[in-house]
Amino acid sequence: MSKSLLIISRQAPWSGPGAREALDIALAGxxxxxxxxxxxxxxxxxQLAAGQQPGAVQQKDLGANLQALPLxxxxxxxxxxxxxxxxxxDxxxxxxxxxxxxxxxxTSLLDRYDQVITL
Structure with missing residues (x-):
């Protein structure tokens, strides 16, 4: 049986690699x-905010990765x-x-998962 995994993403989209890594782990899992x-x-x-302009900071848009999560x-x-x-x-x-x-x-959410990763 697979262990459940909760990924906690705490970084803004372009403040470092953490946001992209969290999404990559979620998609791979x-x-x-x-x-x-x-x-x-x-x-x-x-990361959830719509209308971001990642090109202004020469980054790729994380929006496509977010939209792919349910897929x-x-x-x-x-x-x-x-x-x-x-x-x-809002x-x-x-x-x-x-x-x-x-x-x-x-707190209850953390208790429901077998493993937790924070990025």
């Missing part, structure tokens, strides 16, 4: 039918409600549907 969840926390919620079976997508609120993001500004979790629900 999904390709192998692993039970995967992806949590956007802290500045990681900026690879990664459908358990979560975001910290506090992180979204602190950064002024559902209309997000390019991907995620389940908003309050702090108590985040």
């Amino acid at each position: 999904g390709a192998f039918d692993l039970p995967i969840g992806l949590l956007f926390l802290d500045d990681g919620v900026f 690879f079976g990664v459908e358990a997508l979560y975001a910290s409600a506090r992180s979204l609120s602190e950064r002024g993001l 559902d209309a500004q997000l390019q991907l549907a995620v389940q908003r979790l309050d702090d108590g629900a985040l």
Whole structure:
């Protein structure tokens, strides 16, 4: 039986390699039918913002990777409600549907997964 994996993505899209690595791990695990969840926390919620212009910082757009997650079976997508609120993001500004979790629900989420990776 496959162990479940929760990936916590805490970096803004272009602040370093962490955001892309988190998405790559999620897509690879999904390709192998692993039970995967992806949590956007802290500045990681900026990955969800629509209308980004990665060319301005000479980077590739992560939007295509985000849109591919459900195609690879990664459908358990979560975001910290506090992180979204602190950064002024609401559902209309997000390019991907995620389940908003309050702090108590985040603790419960961590308990549901066998392994947790934070990037």
